[in-house]
Amino acid sequence: xxxxxxxxxxxxxxxPGVILRTxxxxxxxxxPGIFQPWKDIAVLFRKGSVFSDTTGLIFRIAxxxxxATVTVAMLLLPFAEQKAVLSFEGDFILFAYLLALGKFFTxxxxxxxxxxxxxxxxxxxxxxSMLVEPAFFILIATFAMFTxxxxxxxxxxxxxITGNDYVLIYSIIGAYLLVQIAMIENSRLPVDDPKxxxxxxxxxxxxxxxxxxxxxxxxHMGTYLKFAIYGSLIYNxxxxxxxxxxxxxxxxxxxxxxxxxxxxxxESFRARNKMNKNPKFILTLSSIALIAFMVILxxxxxxx
Amino acid sequence: xxxxTAFLVIxxxxxLVFAVPEWLKYYLTLGLLVAGIALTSSxxxxxLAGAGQAYELPLFTAATxxxxxxxxxxxxxxxxxxxxxxxxxxxLYARGYLEPYRARMNALRFSIHYFxxxxxxxxxxxVVMIRDGVAxxxxxxxxxxxxxxxxxxxxxERSIMKTGISYLIQMHVGMFFILVAFLLVQHDxxxxxxxxxGEYFSRRRNLPLFLxxxxxxxxxxxxxxxxxxxxxxxxxxxxxxxxxxxxxxxKMGIYGIVRVLASMQSDLLxxxxxxxxxxxVSGVLGVMMAIVQHDLKRxxxxxxxxxxxxxxIGIGLGVIGQATGNGTLSLLGYAGGLLHVLNHSLFKxxxxxxxxxxxxxxxxxxxxLTGGLMRRMPWTAILFLxxxxxxxxxxxxxxxxxxxxxxxxxxGSLSGATLYHSxxxxxxxxxxxxxxxxxxxxxxxxxxxxxxxxxxxxQACNAREAGRSMIFPQLATAALILFIxxxxxxxxxxxxxxxxQTWNLGxxxxxxxxFAANLAQISLAGGIFVVxxxxxxxxxxxxxxxxVVEASPTWGCGYTAGTPKQQYTATSFAYNYNHIAKPLLQxxxxxxxxxxxxxxxxxxxxLSHSEDLFKRNLVDKPVDWVSGLLKRIAVMQTGxxxxxxxxxxxxxxxxxxxxMLKII
Numbered sequence: 028x029x030x031x032x033x034x035x036x037x038x039x040x041x042x043p044g045v046i047l048r049t050x051x052x053x054x055x056x057x058x059p060g061i062f063q064p065w066k067d068i069a070v071l072f073r074k075g076s077v078f079s080d081t082t083g084l085i086f087r088i089a090x091x092x093x094x095a096t097v098t099v100a101m102l103l104l105p106f107a108e109q110k111a112v113l114s115f116e117g118d119f120i121l122f123a124y125l126l127a128l129g130k131f132f133t134x135x136x137x138x139x140x141x142x143x144x145x146x147x148x149x150x151x152x153x154x155x156s157m158l159v160e161p162a163f164f165i166l167i168a169t170f171a172m173f174t175x176x177x178x179x180x181x182x183x184x185x186x187x188i189t190g191n192d193y194v195l196i197y198s199i200i201g202a203y204l205l206v207q208i209a210m211i212e213n214s215r216l217p218v219d220d221p222k223x224x225x226x227x228x229x230x231x232x233x234x235x236x237x238x239x240x241x242x243x244x245x246x247h248m249g250t251y252l253k254f255a256i257y258g259s260l261i262y263n264x265x266x267x268x269x270x271x272x273x274x275x276x277x278x279x280x281x282x283x284x285x286x287x288x289x290x291x292x293x294e295s296f297r298a299r300n301k302m303n304k305n306p307k308f309i310l311t312l313s314s315i316a317l318i319a320f321m322v323i324l325x326x327x328x329x330x331x
Numbered sequence: 332x333x334x335x336t337a338f339l340v341i342x343x344x345x346x347l348v349f350a351v352p353e354w355l356k357y358y359l360t361l362g363l364l365v366a367g368i369a370l371t372s373s374x375x376x377x378x379l380a381g382a383g384q385a386y387e388l389p390l391f392t393a394a395t396x397x398x399x400x401x402x403x404x405x406x407x408x409x410x411x412x413x414x415x416x417x418x419x420x421x422x423l424y425a426r427g428y429l430e431p432y433r434a435r436m437n438a439l440r441f442s443i444h445y446f447x448x449x450x451x452x453x454x455x456x457x458v459v460m461i462r463d464g465v466a467x468x469x470x471x472x473x474x475x476x477x478x479x480x481x482x483x484x485x486x487x488e489r490s491i492m493k494t495g496i497s498y499l500i501q502m503h504v505g506m507f508f509i510l511v512a513f514l515l516v517q518h519d520x521x522x523x524x525x526x527x528x529g530e531y532f533s534r535r536r537n538l539p540l541f542l543x544x545x546x547x548x549x550x551x552x553x554x555x556x557x558x559x560x561x562x563x564x565x566x567x568x569x570x571x572x573x574x575x576x577x578x579x580x581x582k583m584g585i586y587g588i589v590r591v592l593a594s595m596q597s598d599l600l601x602x603x604x605x606x607x608x609x610x611x612v613s614g615v616l617g618v619m620m621a622i623v624q625h626d627l628k629r630x631x632x633x634x635x636x637x638x639x640x641x642x643x644i645g646i647g648l649g650v651i652g653q654a655t656g657n658g659t660l661s662l663l664g665y666a667g668g669l670l671h672v673l674n675h676s677l678f679k680x681x682x683x684x685x686x687x688x689x690x691x692x693x694x695x696x697x698x699x700l701t702g703g704l705m706r707r708m709p710w711t712a713i714l715f716l717x718x719x720x721x722x723x724x725x726x727x728x729x730x731x732x733x734x735x736x737x738x739x740x741x742x743g744s745l746s747g748a749t750l751y752h753s754x755x756x757x758x759x760x761x762x763x764x765x766x767x768x769x770x771x772x773x774x775x776x777x778x779x780x781x782x783x784x785x786x787x788x789x790q791a792c793n794a795r796e797a798g799r800s801m802i803f804p805q806l807a808t809a810a811l812i813l814f815i816x817x818x819x820x821x822x823x824x825x826x827x828x829x830x831x832q833t834w835n836l837g838x839x840x841x842x843x844x845x846f847a848a849n850l851a852q853i854s855l856a857g858g859i860f861v862v863x864x865x866x867x868x869x870x871x872x873x874x875x876x877x878x879v880v881e882a883s884p885t886w887g888c889g890y891t892a893g894t895p896k897q898q899y900t901a902t903s904f905a906y907n908y909n910h911i912a913k914p915l916l917q918x919x920x921x922x923x924x925x926x927x928x929x930x931x932x933x934x935x936x937x938l939s940h941s942e943d944l945f946k947r948n949l950v951d952k953p954v955d956w957v958s959g960l961l962k963r964i965a966v967m968q969t970g971x972x973x974x975x976x977x978x979x980x981x982x983x984x985x986x987x988x989x990x991m992l993k994i995i
Binding site for chain 2: 051061072074075076077078079080081082083084085088090092094095096099102103113114115116117118119121124125127128130131134135137138139140141142143144145146149150153154156157158159160161163164165167168169171172174175176177209228236237239241245299302306313317321324328330
């Protein structure tokens with residue numbers, strides 16, 4: 028039952044490090060070690076905190092709320108043939124809305140500082156995450172239609188045994204979309220650049236500008252866990268649930284590392300979108316999800 | 332019967348409001364409310380707990396021999412409970428809210444206000460209990476009139492009176508449609524009653540009559556494009572009234588639609604598709620227009636349109652489920668829609684009450700003049716946050732449960748659906764998720780700009796927390812919101828029963844059992860979330876107590892002389908959104924550009940305003956056209972007697988001529 032939860036937690040330990048390593052290698056730097064992000068978190072835990080005079084309760088509880096939503100969301104994800112800890116019809120709705128709850132608090136925490144920079148970031152993040160929502164839901168709808176089930180665990184269990192030979196198309200489209208959604212949800216390239224140094228061009232980084240110490244550590248943990256969560260979703264799409272468990276565990280980490288490497292390379296070799304191009308970019312994902320839906324209509328012979 | 336006599340006594344006693352001394356008026360009204368609520372709620376509880384179908388309460392027999400009967404079935408019982416709760420909370424809240432008005436207004440105005448409030452409540456109860464057509468139209472009219480008097484309570488300003496009149500006119504347009512529909516039924520069956528609908532529907536085409544009813548009820552409910560009264564009337568009314576109007580009165584439109592649907596027998600698929608499409612449009616456009624509002628209550632009013640859309644999506648899906656023989660879809664769609672009626676009545680009234688508290692203490696509804704109110708009004712802020720999270724459909728609050736049921740109806744019906752059906756469903760899923768996203772955008776803005784950051788004006792700086800008598804009733808609403816969110820299986824089961832009985836779906840133990848299990852898991856997830864959060868916060872407290880915690884100004888990127896004016900405003904927050912949504916929203920900007928030779932720019936104004944496309948094209952333009960035409964005809968009104976004699980002469984000549992030519 029807890030396998031999915033534990034594996035995600037473990038994957039989150041090396042995930043950000045792998046991205047960092049990939050980027051350093053790609054740019055020819057020596058770069059920090061794989062566990063550097065978690066060492067940074069350890070440092071943050073040891074440090075004290077500085078709070079702005081403007082901020083109040085919301086600013087202080089937001090990181091904890093976000094981390095709590097991510098933790099519960101992890102409980103909804105299955106691994107191999109095992110059901111998730113919380114598994115029921117429509118669990119993906121809870122999954123999406125829980126992450127949205129976390130986002131809600133991140134956004135209002137940014138507004139709590141009264142800084143115009145953070146307001147700007149909040150407004151952008153609110154807009155982009157609003158636009159990405161339909162893509163996720165259309166994608167899940169195609170899976171529900173494909174397998175005839177409405178729960179993560181059962182969908183993934185039946186994904187490869189529907190007897191449909193074209194299942195690979197779904198794996199590929201689904202994996203592609205989830206990679207992109209994960210990038211947007213975690214504010215990475217090409218929508219946002221975590222390494223940018225100018226507040227005006229930041230999205231997520233500027234929203235957490237005023238955090239320090241414990242709360243900042245929670246925010247980073249939440250981000251790393253979210254990466255691993257999406258990695259696990261992608262894994263479930265590409266590896267059949269019926270395979271040997273030991274093999275699966277190996278493959279799970281392989282997929283996570285591959286996902287991290289892809290992110291690292293993307294960030295090394297492409298520039299960020301112009302800010303006003305982002306909405307179009309994000310809406311494209313919904314269109315791709317709609318194409319996946321069309322394909323399923325053809326495959327199930329509803330559309331000749 | 333005892334119950335109905337007591338009800339009549341309460342109705343008659345409302346007149347006493349005019350007679351008693353001023354200090355007693357509030358308590359008398361409250362007493363009548365409590366008595367009536369206890370009575371009618373006990374009727375509801377009886378029918379919901381028992382196994383019976385419905386029971387009748389003879390109210391009185393008129394001299395002509397017509398019996399006036401109240402009928403309580405499960406559907407009425409549900410609506411009675413929804414009405415009673417919000418009306419009671421609204422009135423408890425009103426005590427503090429009306430305090431500042433006492434000095435300004437005379438006792439008669441207050442009497443009229445209380446009297447109208449009581450009658451709004453009584454008429455809403457009667458609307459859901461009366462089956463006879465004529466009597467229904469009478470109470471429907473009383474509902475419109477009493478709410479009109481409530482809206483114009485604060486009619487010092489001309490604009491409020493104007494809004495009130497326009498509201499009254501639109502209500503009557505709606506009533507006209509319902510009247511025509513009832514007359515058609517009367518013509519065909521000889522009876523003018525909801526009970527005769529089944530007979531009519533079994534003989535005639537269903538769609539035309541349904542569309543008549545739907546148009547009439549949709550004006551009350553506020554479906555786009557018939558919503559134009561809503562964003563005007565809600566901000567104009569005092570906040571406890573807006574809460575009741577938005578929370579429960581517009582649901583009477585939903586009740587009407589549901590009541591008619593329950594008797595329909597054919598044309599179901601097209602009916603369902605029409606409801607679904609109208610609702611999707613209302614949902615998406617409602618929230619899109621809400622985002623660009625600066626007036627807090629107006630923003631909430633547009634959100635009511637969105638939520639009516641969500642309710643409609645559920646009901647539309649239910650009808651489609653019936654048409655395609657998909658019992659599960661019917662059950663989930665209708666149940667989701669009905670549960671959202673209850674949920675929306677809770678969080679929307681809560682939000683309106685809070686908006687009222689903000690108006691009360693900051694003396695403005697303009698969001699650009701507020702800010703930092705959480706520090707000054709912590710309770711109001713937390714209640715508003717609760718309402719915001721609930722209205723966005725986020726777990727573990729009640730909005731999530733109803734949206735979950737609707738989503739599940741859609742996802743569950745996808746496998747094995749026909750081509751047409753699956754395209755429709757996937758479109759609805761995308762739209763509903765977009766509505767969710769937009770709602771989050773809207774309420775992060777509303778909450779963040781009004782309650783967080785630094786105050787943007789003097790009046791916001793001096794705001795004080797609302798009185799206890801205003802806060803306490805709202806806590807009850809907030810508690811119920813959390814209860815439904817965390818203990819959903821207990822609430823959803825009776826709703827399933829109501830749906831099964833109203834539409835004769837039969838009990839579906841498999842589906843209801845499965846969903847009881849699903850909802851129990853959601854409750855469990857909510858419980859885990861709350862516990863995790865509590866543990867994290869406790870540990871955080873312990874952790875920080877052993878570290879150095881400092882205070883300093885917000886990071887301004889090295890700039891240290893920032894003022895509250897430089898904060899992000901409601902307009903700037905919605906700026907990039909506005910950019911994408913331009914074609915639909917038509918935001919108007921007024922700015923005089925700085926000229927080239929203007930070396931020292933003088934002081935200038937900037938104004939941006941978003942117009943309601945539907946109001947302009949469907950109400951304002953035709954009205955302007957008609958009044959323009961009438962103005963041109965008014966040339967004839969010269970005020971000179973000889974001209975009028977000439978008109979009479981010409982008219983007589985015309986009649987003579989026509990008579991001679993044997994035309995008349």
